[in-house]
Amino acid sequence: MSKKDKVFTVKIRRDYCKGCGLCIEFCKQDVLQASANMNSMGYHYAEPAQPESCIGCMICTMVCPDLAVEVYSE
Amino acid sequence: MKLENQWPKYYKKNVVTHYCPGCGHGIVHRIIAEVLEELDVGKRALLVCPAGCAVLAYHYLDIDVIESAHGRGTAIATGVSRANPDLFVISYQGDGDLSAIGTAETIHSANRGENITVIFINNAVYGMTGGQMAPTTLLDQGTTTSPLGRNAALDGYPLHITDVVAAFPGVAYAERVTVATPGGIKKTKKAITNAFQTQIEGLGYSIVEVLSPCPTNWKMTPLQACRWVVEEMSKEYKPGLLTDKREEKRKLKA
Ligand SMILES: Cc1ncc(C[n+]2csc(CCOP(=O)(O)OP(=O)(O)O)c2C)c(N)n1
Ligand code: SF4
Numbered sequence: 001m002s003k004k005d006k007v008f009t010v011k012i013r014r015d016y017c018k019g020c021g022l023c024i025e026f027c028k029q030d031v032l033q034a035s036a037n038m039n040s041m042g043y044h045y046a047e048p049a050q051p052e053s054c055i056g057c058m059i060c061t062m063v064c065p066d067l068a069v070e071v072y073s074e
Numbered sequence: 075m076k077l078e079n080q081w082p083k084y085y086k087k088n089v090v091t092h093y094c095p096g097c098g099h100g101i102v103h104r105i106i107a108e109v110l111e112e113l114d115v116g117k118r119a120l121l122v123c124p125a126g127c128a129v130l131a132y133h134y135l136d137i138d139v140i141e142s143a144h145g146r147g148t149a150i151a152t153g154v155s156r157a158n159p160d161l162f163v164i165s166y167q168g169d170g171d172l173s174a175i176g177t178a179e180t181i182h183s184a185n186r187g188e189n190i191t192v193i194f195i196n197n198a199v200y201g202m203t204g205g206q207m208a209p210t211t212l213l214d215q216g217t218t219t220s221p222l223g224r225n226a227a228l229d230g231y232p233l234h235i236t237d238v239v240a241a242f243p244g245v246a247y248a249e250r251v252t253v254a255t256p257g258g259i260k261k262t263k264k265a266i267t268n269a270f271q272t273q274i275e276g277l278g279y280s281i282v283e284v285l286s287p288c289p290t291n292w293k294m295t296p297l298q299a300c301r302w303v304v305e306e307m308s309k310e311y312k313p314g315l316l317t318d319k320r321e322e323k324r325k326l327k328a
Contacts, residue, residue, distance in 0.1 A: 008078075009075065015090070016090050018090075018094075018095035018096075019095055020095035020096035020289075020296040021096075021295070021296060021297060022096060022296055022297065022300070025297050026255075026256055041090070043095070056078065058078065058079065059256045061078075061079045062101075062256050062259045062260070063101070063256055063259065064100075064101075065091075065093065065095075065096065065097055065098065065099070065100030065101045065104075066090065066091065066093075066100055067081065067085065067100075067104060069079075070077055070079065071077075071078045071079055072075040072076060072077055072078065073075070073076050073078050074075050074076070
């Protein structure tokens with residue numbers, strides 16, 4: 001199955017995220033946003049705003065310094 | 075559903091690093107873990123940790139570790155690699171560690187062409203101790219010990235230590251990269267892979283200098299810090315290959 005036949009989903013490991021916002025900034029598809037809520041460390045963690053727009057480019061996973069982003073495919 | 079980015083085998087599970095939000099150390103740790111797994115050298119890897127923010131790297135990387143006194147990483151790495159040539163030896167050091175207090179160890183281990191790999195995190199300040207001026211600090215850059223900006227007449231010029239060692243015959247591979255953009259992160263992974271392969275082949279000293287954001291001490295947001303690496307730091311320290319003598323060294327070995 002080629003990449004374009006797949007459907008991708010982003011998930012955030014909420015309690016690993018330090019809210020640096022790099023995934024939000026570098027995602028070209030604007031999939032992610034900063035949550036209005038805080039995690040256990042008191043950071044506004046990233047959360048998917050438009051999960052359906054993910055194209056599986058993996059940029060968010062590369063720029064995350066904290067291994068907080070998971071990309072799933074189906 | 076398939077997870078596309080598996081947790082790296084040599085990165086400890088259930089840990090959140092102590093690094094500040096947006097700090098480059100975390101990205102480089104992850105890349106090291108990924109490349110150790112891809113090249114299958116994690117089981118025989120030994121990491122020498124520095125004094126600096128990465129002092130606790132042993133909490134995150136699931137490989138053997140020796141903690142070094144400030145700046146002495148490559149002296150320890152030399153001893154380990156000579157006493158046990160089967161080990162895969164990495165010295166992980168900041169710019170304060172490698173290019174200030176550790177200059178002698180850095181220069182002489184490189185000049186001896188030790189079969190070790192140095193990962194050099196250049197964030198243009200002493201991070202852990204509160205953002206003091208380092209030898210790598212840019213001209214006019216404000217730090218806690220150069221509040222009016224680094225002044226060449228008083229403090230000298232930014233030190234290009236990787237360019238210095240790249241000129242040594244014993245240094246088989248040296249590259250400068252950044253972790254401030256997705257493209258830079260891809261190149262960092264490629265450079266670390268090349269450096270690790272240099273050691274696996276027994277070709278001598280390899281070093282990768284990583285221009286790395288320190289948003290806290292630069293008093294910037296993580297995104298501003300990434301921009302500063304691209305727009306300011308990369309002008310002084312141009313990313314790119316500094317030396318690649320691997321082919322030459324392979325011929326010598328053959
Ligand atoms: C012999 C000695 N002198 C001074 C210190 C204090 N010290 C700890 S970390 C550090 C600077 C580290 O800066 P750098 O190597 O740039 O690493 P970073 O924290 O920026 O990653 C200093 C001076 C020490 N630990 N040992
Ligand atoms: S002080 Fe700088 S180098 Fe140290 S953890 Fe924070 S951002 Fe990273």
